[in-house]
Amino acid sequence: MKGLAKDLARLVGPEGFSTDPEDLLVYRHDAIAYFAQGEPAAVVLPQDTTQAARVMAYASQNGIPLTPRGAGSGLSGGCTPVRGGIVLDTKRMKGILEINRGNLTARVEAGVVLADFQKAVEGQGFFYPPDPQSKSVCTLGGNVATRAGGPRAVKYGTTVNYVLGLEAVLPDGEVIRTGSSCVKHSAGYDLTHLLTGSEGTLALITQATVRLLPKPPATCTALAVCPTMEMAARIVSETIAGGVVPSMLELLTTASLAVFNRFVTPPLPEEGEACLLMEFDGTAEEALRQAKEMAGACRDMGAMDVRVVPQADEAAVYWMVRSRLYPLVVSRFKRVVTEDVTVPRDRIPDFAAKVMGIAQETGLSMGLTGHAGDGNMHPTIRMDEVSDELQARADQAMAQVVKAGLALGGVISGEHGVGLHKAQFLELELGPEQIALMRRIKKAFDPKGIMNPGKIWPPELES
């Protein structure tokens, strides 16, 4: 790609890109390093939509692959430049353009960090619930591109439930504005929600208009340690059946208990097989009452240690640990393979039993954490050693887990997106007809196939 640096300097200025291998190392992968497969030729950091459009038109004319990137905190390999080319880093487009109090909406640029946005709207008494656990770094653009979500999905849904409109750049550099800032909208195909979750394979999302909610006045946290995974899973499905809707309901495993115990007193009983971490919101009285009722139900069902934590600062410690659990656990092993299979909530006990069964059959160290309240589970395989043989065994076991989830009426991804890691499973979930239709849609948006190539479906299904 001779002359690339010269061309990019013309398009975005000398400070707007790098072709130095020293800078590009970190752009090869996302938050999972072990399946980094590509060497980008450049990273480009556009300041605004105009610059981004210029770069995309250039890439289109020259047939250069483009891989959009937010914070690179994803877990599916979605933003990895597997065919080389240009990584389009959106982090410098970081303006919160509007918080509209009268309409309860906000308009943001793609690179706005989720936590910064949440802080800004909460400062005005509003609430933007989607909460992927990488919220301290992940970007709104990345959230929209992957339909990201987190613990609050049980009550508030995920990013997809908040996106009203988008600004996006098509691969040839044309800028489109989809949707609106209206709460209701029923004109034409819903391109907004086609782009939402398209993982950068159709267009580059540059702005989003999102819905806000009034901020609930209070929250109350509760925690229950259960002697068995089955019991925890049963509590979750019975809670949902009973019509109680916590604002967060997380299922954590034994390994998590040890991590909690580095931060909380008195220590939790580490012999428990699972732990439920919950939050309720509403008025202070409502939140506390719900937490106490839930705590009572957990005790009745045989939980070993049940806590209600109404103090915000103390509760914050539990949720801080939760949000860092993934990197905390990963840093204790040589490698961790994780998925985000999601099942209907009444099937969580069956799914938990299947995963435990697969762990026993394969002899692999497996854990099952997840946003149980919404059925989004994170089966993980923890490896103390790394070898091709072990990796193959882990991949095989994970494929079994994914198939078990699908057999229960589940989906292969609840919030991470398909990316690279789950491309092999998409057809299992959707079937060949839907894949063929999606490929025709892809062709309509991106006839030259430059947008995030190698993602969502395996190379043999690309044409």
Add this chain to the structure above:
Amino acid sequence: MLGLEQYREALERCSQCGYCQASCPVFSQELLESYTARGRTLLIKAALMDGVLPAGKRAKEIVANCLLCGTCAHTCPGGLPLDEIFMAARNQLRPGGPAASLKRGLHRKLMEQRGHPGAMGKLGPLAKALGLAPADLPQPAARPFLADQPEVLRPSGEVRARVAWFVGCAANSLHLDTAEAVRKVLLANGVEVVLPQGLACCGLPALAQGEIELAQELARRNLAALAAQEVDAVVTECTSCVLMLRDKMERLFMPESPEAQAVQALAPKVMEAGAFLHHLGLGQAPQECGVSYTLHQPCHAAGFAAQVREGLSLLEQMPGADYRPLADPAACCGAGGDFFLKNPTLSQGVRRSKLEQIEQSRAEVVVTPCPACRHYLSLALGPDKVKHPLALLAGAYE
């Protein structure tokens, strides 16, 4: 901290989560991922350990472009000792050649003389005028603080405690008002103060340059001078000295070595001077002081932030004083030792958001126990607007 190879296991434990983006002041300005701990460690491994990339100009630039504030290490979910890895990388990248060795010699002299350049200091204004030294380089006092102090400072009344005072280089040679204030406040509260002979710089500035051997040498000197003291505590007014003596010095030596054992005996006795007074309790109530103030918490205090807050609690005992907290007291000011001299644009960008917070607080005075933060903030706010917390307290002991 003896070599990068010792950190290989830690580097391999990096989960690549990228959460370090939330904490790096340099990244907050540049928004280029190579300027995050994730990017830097990948580069260090590739260029300095595995030889996959050459350790060329760009690699050196990325390693140098770090404040060594250590915030990434404190926020890393995996708890990786990132700041130490960056120091070890700098050790490996030390420049050679006569100019570098001349500069190294000057630094060594300065550190051995506890920050005071001696007669050479007179050349400062001339060097600045000729453009040989940066205009924002602080000018040392004509005579260092310690030149006129006895070996033991005795309070006039009852002796409530006895401490060894590790006077930081800045208090000794730049901010003598800080040193005078610490002396006054300690004595007013019945503390007998030993000023041990033979001390040198704590060694943290040496580490920041990757001069590990020099840091070890200084540490041995300081250990020898402090080991002989029969005191309740070793206090210092400087945040970075606390960090070095309490947390980093042990890492300079092999585990189980005599030096490491000596540090283990010393480290628990090291306290920020204000925190020590907080635990002792003020023996004499401060007078009325109608000042509004706010705290800038130095990055180097991240591991012992409670000590900074304890120091601050003394100011809350001044009748009439009004504490106006910043939105984020721990947000970086951009100084990073002498980083601001080498990277003025970047540092000013970091400082800008701190200055906005300070303005919003409408406090008259900013207190901070770190001399680098003080110097850099006062370049923007004016010399009287930024003080050591104990200097504010000393004003209430007229």
